[in-house]
Amino acid sequence: MVREQYTTATEGTHIERPDDQNVYKIGIYGWRKRCLYLFVLLLLVILVVNLALTIWILKVMWFFPTGMGHLRVNQDGLRLEGESEFLFPLYAKEIHSRLDSSLLLQSTQNVTLNARNSEGEVTGRLKVGPKLVEVQSQQFQINSKQGKPLFTVDEKEVVVGTDRLRVTGPEGGLFEHSVETPLVQADHSPELRLESPTRSLSMDAPRGVHIRARAGKMEGLSQKDIRLHSSDGMLVLDAETLCLPKLAQATGGPSGSSEGLYEICVCPDGKLYLSVADVGTTCQENSLVCL
Structure with missing residues (x-):
């Protein structure tokens, strides 16, 4: 402990003060001071390098106040311009293309679109693969511009809502079970053939069956019997010959x-x-x- 000494002196009296042997110096001196300055200089260099790297990353990644690169953030959502690659699943409510271009979804394997409910279960799926387009849903429907159903498929039936169903294949249409339609008509040039190679062929209608060939002949060929039966009426063969x-x-x-x-x-x-x-x-x- 340092003891302070007070000496009073009168005028004209000279008193020599004794040397204080207990004097303390406040501060950092010597090698500690040099290490501190070196540490501060190192922090300053790191700060400058981090700032430079941050500016470089912002410039390379095209960061802007409204978005990043081709990605822009607006009030309606996100706008992405140009081609982009997604490495992980993309979740979105709606995806629209620009007014002057089409929307292209491309993948080296397949493109899969899933619809999920609130519990995360898949309720609908559209999978486009290299060899197969698969739709998994309770009902598949194609509508026109006006909202009219053109083609509807579910577990019970297939409904074609157009005015005419046209089969252009050279082998025609193959039906394993019954077909219900108000009209079966061929084009103007080819002939119309209704054929059952291994089974019988029957045509039933509640208000009559009309078979007409306006510009050609009509043939009915069968390996066994051909029956024309009228339960309540008569059979009329009206021809010149x-x-x-x-x-x-x-x-x-x-x-x-x-x-x-x-x-x-x-x-x-x-x-x-x-x-x-x-x-x-x-x-x-x-x-x-x-x-």
């Missing part, structure tokens, strides 16, 4: 019959046969054909 070239013909004929004239007879089972015409009917005499 009716040809039945392969009808069975009775061998015998009455004497004095006109040569070249025949009548058509019907068996109980519906089979038709020819019998030589006479003044009266000869079907009963030649009924052996029905046996």
